[in-house]
Amino acid sequence: MIKNFIGKVSLCGTLLLAGTGMLTAQNKMDSKLPMDPNVRTGKLKNGLTYYVRHNEEPKDRASFYIVQNVGAILENDNQNGLAHFLEHMAFNGTEHFPGKGVLNYLEKYGVAFGRNINAYTNVDETVYNLSNIPTSNENLLDSALLVLHDWSNYLSLEGKEIDNERGVIHEEWRTRRSGGMRAYLEKSKVIYKGSKYAERDVIGSLDVIDNFDHKVIRDFYHDWYRTDLQAIVVVGDIDAEKFENKIKEMFAHIPAVKNPKERIYYDVPGNKEPIVGIITDPEVSNYSFEVFYKHKATPFNEKNMKYYRNSIIESLHSSILGNRLNELLQKGNAPFINAWAAYYNKARKMDVYHNSVTLKEDNLLGGAETFLKEIERANRHGVVATELERAKTEMLSSIEKQYKDRNKQHNDRLVRGYQRHFLVNEPVPGIEFEFEAIKKLLPGISAEEVNAFSKKWMTQENVIITFTAPEKENVELPTEQQLLALLEKVRNADLKPYVDKVITEPLISEMPKAGEVKKEAELNGFGATEWTLANGAKVVVKKTDFKENEIRLQAFSKGGNSLYGVEDLASAEMAGGFIANFGLGKFDQTSLQKLLTGKSVRVSPYISELSEGFSGNSSVKDFETMLQLVHMYFVAPRFDEEAFTALKGRYMAYVANMGADVNKAFRDSVSVTTTDHNPRTILFNTDMIASLNLETMKRVYQERFVDASDFTFVFVGNIDVEKAKPLIETYLGSIKDIDREETWKDNGVDYPKKDTYNHFAREMETPKTTIHIDLHGDIKYSRENKLMMSFVSSLLNKRYLEVIREKEGGSYGVGVRGYVSKFPREEYNLVIRFDTDPAKADKLKGIVYDEIQGLFKNGVKEVDLVETKKNFIKEYQENLRKNGYWINAINRYYTYGESVKSFEDYEKMINSITKENVEKFAKKYFAKTGKVEVVMSPKE
Structure with missing residues (x-):
C-alpha cells in the first residue's frame, strides 16, 4: 500500500501501479490493475493459489512461502491461542519430516532456524517462510517445496509434541508480556470494542x-x-516455468475440504458517541494520546485505479502533516516527544485515520492540545501548494529509486507483494507499471483534493480516544470528560493557516577550492582503489553492481569519546545524534530537509568510544549531494541552541519513566556490573540527559572533526570512479588539514577482577527471571580466534534450542553471542541471556554452564559441526554480494589489518576446522574463565 507513516513516504512494491495504456484516460478510475507480468500465477482445482517468479537478488538463492488466510480471528473460545500454537507445531513433525525433521534436514544445508526458517501468526493470517535457499542443489529445492506441501495438509500433530510445546508457548507469553504489550492489548479492546477483534490477541x-x-x-x-x-x-x-509445473504436480492431489466453513471477515461496529479508554500499567514508560477515526475499508473487489489513486493522496497528506509535526519538535520548548498521523487499513474491513502523540509528563493536556491543533489546522485550512509539490517530488524520487533498482529487488520483498495480493487483493502490477503511473497521476492531484480527503477522514462519529500512561503517584491523568472537552475546544479554536517558509539559497554558496589526489593505489583483494588526497585524507572507492542505485559511505578516524573525561562523556556520546538534528550552515533542520526534497541521501555523524566519523548512503544521482553534506559537517556544522533545548527536553521526557520498564532496569544492572561500576559507565537516564551541555558538544565535535588528514572515507556501490574523483577532490580535498596524529585512549574500563554475581529481586507484573551470563578473559586477536568463537556461539545456540527450549520448554529462546576484541585490549567474551519461569531458573542456569563445559568434556557433535560449517559458508557467499559487507570489510582492513578471503579460500578454511579444534579452543578458554552473572527475579 502507498502509505505514509510519520511523514516519510514509503512506496512498497505491493501497491504501485502504472501502465501507459491504462492511464490515457483518467476517468477510467474503475479500471482494474494488471498483474505483475514477471510473475506466473494461477489457481489449482483444489483452490490453492500460487505465485512463481524468477529473480536474481540474492544470486543463487530462492525463497519459499506458504501464506495461510487464517489467523486468531477464526478461533472458537476453546481454541483461543491455537492459531499461533499451530504455527509452532509446523516445526514439530510433518508426514515427510517427522519430529524436528524440517529443521534437521534444512540445517544440514546451512539454512538456519530463525534467520532463514521462520513463521508468524497474527489475527488474520499465518505465514511460513524458507528464505535464501541455495538453488545449486535441485534436491534441496524440491525438499523445500515438499516442506510447504506438508505444512499445507500433512502436519503430524502428535500428542507428545503438542504437550512439549505448551511450555515454549508459555515462555513466549512470559517474554512478550511487558508493560507496553499489556497496554497495547488493553488498547485493542477499546479500538475494536464490540468486535471479535477485541477478543483475540494471537497468543x-x-x-x-x-x-x-x-x-x-x-x-x-x-x-x-x-x-x-x-x-x-x-x-x-x-526456472519459473519449471517450478510452476512442480507446484501443480506436488499440490494438485491435496484434497479440498468438503463443506468448508465460511472464512468470515469480521466488522468493527460503528459508534455515534466517542469511545474513550484510559489505560494504565505500572511498567509502561511513556504517555501516549491517540485519536482514531474509523472508516469502512475498501472491499477487496474494489481495489482499482480509484483506490490506488486515493492511496497516493493519503500518503501525500501524511507526508505533509508529518513534516509539520517534525517542524514543531525543533522549537525550544517542544510541546511533545514525537507525533504522527496517517490513514491506513487496520482490520480487514476497517480503515482508520490515526493521530498519535507521545506526551511530556509535565504538560499532558497542553501537549495534546498543541498536537490536535496542528491536525485541525491542516484539516481546516488545508495543505499549502509548495509543501504539496515537495511531497510529490519526494514520492516521485522514491519510486524512481525503486525503478532503477528494479533488477535488484530482494526475493522476500517481492514475496510480500504477492502475499498481500492473495490475502486482501492488494494490487501488485510490478514496478515498471507503477513508475509510469505515479508520474502520470501526481500532476493531477491538487491541494484542494488532498484537503477534501482530510475533511472526510475527521468525522463526528466513529471516534476512538485512548490515553496510555504509567501508574505513578503525584501525576494527575486527564479524565474522559477532559479528553472529550479537549477535542471540542480544538474544533472551535482560532487557528491561522500554516506558513511554508523556504530558504532558496544553495547548500554551498561558494564552491570550495579543490584539493588533489597525490597518491593512488589498488587495494589488493578488495577490488578497490585508494586515493590519498593532498590534505592527507584517505579515500577508498569500490564499484559494485549489487544495487543499481546505491552508494554507501563510511568514514572513520581514531579518537572518539575515549579522549574525554567523565564530566564530558555524556555530551560527547550524544553529540553526533544531536548535531545531526541541528541542520547545516544557514539551514536549520527544517530548512535543510526542505532543501533536500526529492533527493535520496543521508549522512549522519557519530562519535563512539574509540572513533568518530560518518555513515551515509545516496542514490547514484545524489552522490554529489552526499559529499556536500560531509563537507558541510566539517566546515559549517550548526550548533542551534533552540534545537538543542527542544531535543534535550524531549529526551528528558522520554527517559523520565524508563525506570518503570523492568527490561531497562535489567540492562542497566548488566552495564554497571560488567564494567565494575566504572564511573565511565554512563546510563541512559535523567541524570545523563540533565548533564548534556551544548558548549561541551560544540567543543568536542569541533575537536573531533577539525582535521581531514586522519580520516578514511570509504565509498561502495554503483559509483563511476572517474566521475567521482573530481567531486571527491572538491568536497573532501578542500577540508582543513592540521596534520595531527591521534589515537584512542584506554581508560581502564574493564570487567571485575574476580567472579561477580549480581542477583536482585524486583516487583513486576508478569513474574519472570532474566539471566545474563558473561564469560570473559584474555585472548590473542586473530581471524582464527574470532572464527572459533563464532563456532562456539553457534554450537551453543543449537544446544540451548534443543535442550532448554524444546526438551525443557524452559524459554522462548536463549541468546548467545561471542566476541573477540582487539581494542582497547585483546579479550573475548561469551554472553548468554534468556527469560524463564522463576521456578525453572536455577535448573536452566545449570544447563547453560553444563553445555559450555560439555563442548570439551563430552565433545562436539559432528552433525552440529557440519551444520554450522554449511551455515557459515552459505552466509559468506551471500555477504560477498552486499555493499554493506564490503564497506565493513574495508573498515576492518584499515582498523585491524584484516584482508578478505575469496569464497573458495573461505570455504577451504571453514571445512578444515575439526571437532578437535573446537574442543581444544573451548577447553582453553572456558575450562576456567572470568564470570559476571546478573539475575533479575520477581519479588515474592
Whole structure:
C-alpha cells in the first residue's frame, strides 16, 4: 500500500501501479490493475493459489512461502491461542519430516532456524517462510517445496509434541508480556470494542494453552488449513516455468475440504458517541494520546485505479502533516516527544485515520492540545501548494529509486507483494507499471483534493480516544470528560493557516577550492582503489553492481569519546545524534530537509568510544549531494541552541519513566556490573540527559572533526570512479588539514577482577527471571580466534534450542553471542541471556554452564559441526554480494589489518576446522574463565 507513516513516504512494491495504456484516460478510475507480468500465477482445482517468479537478488538463492488466510480471528473460545500454537507445531513433525525433521534436514544445508526458517501468526493470517535457499542443489529445492506441501495438509500433530510445546508457548507469553504489550492489548479492546477483534490477541489464553484437548487443535487445523485459503509463493534464481509445473504436480492431489466453513471477515461496529479508554500499567514508560477515526475499508473487489489513486493522496497528506509535526519538535520548548498521523487499513474491513502523540509528563493536556491543533489546522485550512509539490517530488524520487533498482529487488520483498495480493487483493502490477503511473497521476492531484480527503477522514462519529500512561503517584491523568472537552475546544479554536517558509539559497554558496589526489593505489583483494588526497585524507572507492542505485559511505578516524573525561562523556556520546538534528550552515533542520526534497541521501555523524566519523548512503544521482553534506559537517556544522533545548527536553521526557520498564532496569544492572561500576559507565537516564551541555558538544565535535588528514572515507556501490574523483577532490580535498596524529585512549574500563554475581529481586507484573551470563578473559586477536568463537556461539545456540527450549520448554529462546576484541585490549567474551519461569531458573542456569563445559568434556557433535560449517559458508557467499559487507570489510582492513578471503579460500578454511579444534579452543578458554552473572527475579 502507498502509505505514509510519520511523514516519510514509503512506496512498497505491493501497491504501485502504472501502465501507459491504462492511464490515457483518467476517468477510467474503475479500471482494474494488471498483474505483475514477471510473475506466473494461477489457481489449482483444489483452490490453492500460487505465485512463481524468477529473480536474481540474492544470486543463487530462492525463497519459499506458504501464506495461510487464517489467523486468531477464526478461533472458537476453546481454541483461543491455537492459531499461533499451530504455527509452532509446523516445526514439530510433518508426514515427510517427522519430529524436528524440517529443521534437521534444512540445517544440514546451512539454512538456519530463525534467520532463514521462520513463521508468524497474527489475527488474520499465518505465514511460513524458507528464505535464501541455495538453488545449486535441485534436491534441496524440491525438499523445500515438499516442506510447504506438508505444512499445507500433512502436519503430524502428535500428542507428545503438542504437550512439549505448551511450555515454549508459555515462555513466549512470559517474554512478550511487558508493560507496553499489556497496554497495547488493553488498547485493542477499546479500538475494536464490540468486535471479535477485541477478543483475540494471537497468543491467547494460558488456560487454553495449558489444558486444551489434542483434538481441539487438530479440528482447527482441519477446518482452516485448507487449499482454498492457501497460497504458495516461490521467488528466486530459479526456472519459473519449471517450478510452476512442480507446484501443480506436488499440490494438485491435496484434497479440498468438503463443506468448508465460511472464512468470515469480521466488522468493527460503528459508534455515534466517542469511545474513550484510559489505560494504565505500572511498567509502561511513556504517555501516549491517540485519536482514531474509523472508516469502512475498501472491499477487496474494489481495489482499482480509484483506490490506488486515493492511496497516493493519503500518503501525500501524511507526508505533509508529518513534516509539520517534525517542524514543531525543533522549537525550544517542544510541546511533545514525537507525533504522527496517517490513514491506513487496520482490520480487514476497517480503515482508520490515526493521530498519535507521545506526551511530556509535565504538560499532558497542553501537549495534546498543541498536537490536535496542528491536525485541525491542516484539516481546516488545508495543505499549502509548495509543501504539496515537495511531497510529490519526494514520492516521485522514491519510486524512481525503486525503478532503477528494479533488477535488484530482494526475493522476500517481492514475496510480500504477492502475499498481500492473495490475502486482501492488494494490487501488485510490478514496478515498471507503477513508475509510469505515479508520474502520470501526481500532476493531477491538487491541494484542494488532498484537503477534501482530510475533511472526510475527521468525522463526528466513529471516534476512538485512548490515553496510555504509567501508574505513578503525584501525576494527575486527564479524565474522559477532559479528553472529550479537549477535542471540542480544538474544533472551535482560532487557528491561522500554516506558513511554508523556504530558504532558496544553495547548500554551498561558494564552491570550495579543490584539493588533489597525490597518491593512488589498488587495494589488493578488495577490488578497490585508494586515493590519498593532498590534505592527507584517505579515500577508498569500490564499484559494485549489487544495487543499481546505491552508494554507501563510511568514514572513520581514531579518537572518539575515549579522549574525554567523565564530566564530558555524556555530551560527547550524544553529540553526533544531536548535531545531526541541528541542520547545516544557514539551514536549520527544517530548512535543510526542505532543501533536500526529492533527493535520496543521508549522512549522519557519530562519535563512539574509540572513533568518530560518518555513515551515509545516496542514490547514484545524489552522490554529489552526499559529499556536500560531509563537507558541510566539517566546515559549517550548526550548533542551534533552540534545537538543542527542544531535543534535550524531549529526551528528558522520554527517559523520565524508563525506570518503570523492568527490561531497562535489567540492562542497566548488566552495564554497571560488567564494567565494575566504572564511573565511565554512563546510563541512559535523567541524570545523563540533565548533564548534556551544548558548549561541551560544540567543543568536542569541533575537536573531533577539525582535521581531514586522519580520516578514511570509504565509498561502495554503483559509483563511476572517474566521475567521482573530481567531486571527491572538491568536497573532501578542500577540508582543513592540521596534520595531527591521534589515537584512542584506554581508560581502564574493564570487567571485575574476580567472579561477580549480581542477583536482585524486583516487583513486576508478569513474574519472570532474566539471566545474563558473561564469560570473559584474555585472548590473542586473530581471524582464527574470532572464527572459533563464532563456532562456539553457534554450537551453543543449537544446544540451548534443543535442550532448554524444546526438551525443557524452559524459554522462548536463549541468546548467545561471542566476541573477540582487539581494542582497547585483546579479550573475548561469551554472553548468554534468556527469560524463564522463576521456578525453572536455577535448573536452566545449570544447563547453560553444563553445555559450555560439555563442548570439551563430552565433545562436539559432528552433525552440529557440519551444520554450522554449511551455515557459515552459505552466509559468506551471500555477504560477498552486499555493499554493506564490503564497506565493513574495508573498515576492518584499515582498523585491524584484516584482508578478505575469496569464497573458495573461505570455504577451504571453514571445512578444515575439526571437532578437535573446537574442543581444544573451548577447553582453553572456558575450562576456567572470568564470570559476571546478573539475575533479575520477581519479588515474592
